[in-house]
Amino acid sequence: xxxxxxxxxxxxxxxxxxxxxxxxxxxxxxxxxxxxxxxxxxxxxxxxxxxxxxxxxxxxxxxxxxxxxxxxxxxxxxxxxxxxxxxxxxxxxxxxxxxxxxxxxxxxxxxxxxxxxxxxxxxxxxxxxxxxxxxxxxxxxxxxxxxxxxxxxxxxxxxxxxxxxxxxxxxxxxxxxxxxxxxxxxxxxxxxxxxxxxxxxxxxxxxxxxxxxxxxxxxxxxxxxxxxxxxxxxxxxxxxxxxxxxxxxxxxxxxxxxxxxxxxxxxxxxxxxxxxxxxxxxxxxxxxxxxxxxxx
Numbered sequence: 001x002x003x004x005x006x007x008x009x010x011x012x013x014x015x016x017x018x019x020x021x022x023x024x025x026x027x028x029x030x031x032x033x034x035x036x037x038x039x040x041x042x043x044x045x046x047x048x049x050x051x052x053x054x055x056x057x058x059x060x061x062x063x064x065x066x067x068x069x070x071x072x073x074x075x076x077x078x079x080x081x082x083x084x085x086x087x088x089x090x091x092x093x094x095x096x097x098x099x100x101x102x103x104x105x106x107x108x109x110x111x112x113x114x115x116x117x118x119x120x121x122x123x124x125x126x127x128x129x130x131x132x133x134x135x136x137x138x139x140x141x142x143x144x145x146x147x148x149x150x151x152x153x154x155x156x157x158x159x160x161x162x163x164x165x166x167x168x169x170x171x172x173x174x175x176x177x178x179x180x181x182x183x184x185x186x187x188x189x190x191x192x193x194x195x196x197x198x199x200x201x202x203x204x205x206x207x208x209x210x211x212x213x214x215x216x217x218x219x220x221x222x223x224x225x226x227x228x229x230x231x232x233x234x235x236x237x238x239x240x241x242x243x244x245x246x247x248x249x250x251x252x253x254x255x256x257x258x259x260x261x262x263x264x265x266x267x268x269x270x271x272x273x274x275x276x277x278x279x280x281x282x283x284x285x286x287x288x289x290x291x292x293x294x295x296x
Contacts, residue, residue: 023117026152026157030160031145033145035212047142048139053132055132055139056124057124059183061135061139062101064100065174074086096185108127109126110123118153120188121187142167150219153219162212165211189222190218192229193218194216194261195215195232198211230261255275255284256275259271
């Protein structure tokens, strides 16, 4: 078993020439990554990662949700573990609802990626031919980045990103949501704080037709057993979503949504009443222009 620094650790060393604080992780990542899947965009597959040596570095590729496993796979695993071929029984045996290469024991080599500055380790498994062992051999870039962001922020650091709403509501993507925001065995853990769905055409002016949402989450040490997160829908966002030039309009629901979030976390609730009164008349709030706040 060999231990090496991850690529992001080496990148931090380069970035730290400009700001040494980077080595302890970012406080906030605010981003709009590539969205979509195979068949969308300018070329088929351009929004997917299928390089096994890249994918193997992520828990998303080396974890299988028990409820996504076939009957034969469950039977083989249950036989090895000495239990019934039932997802609940296997989960009870393992103490989690996820399978890793460690559980199968069909690996020969291990490589540990370690970032001592941000406090996480990750194990990569290889077979006898030094081929990485994966459960998922193709993943959208936008999904992989959700995990990557967690690896470059400090504990308590936050991520605010645009995401394809399919990742948030497609039944076939439930395993992604569960692994990122509920799994306790992964090297970096996240607590979801807010989801704000944007109107259709939010990025039409860029040529993108994907339905999107804003995702706000935080890197945590432990995930609570049960927790709530804020959800909102914006119908207007300050510009015409049907215009190729994104013509500005007065109507904007985002200021009210932010004040509703403040109220939800019991902070600066006085903003809410002022904003709500103006929003009812004008469908916008003037403080949006007058004042900028850091969202916590």
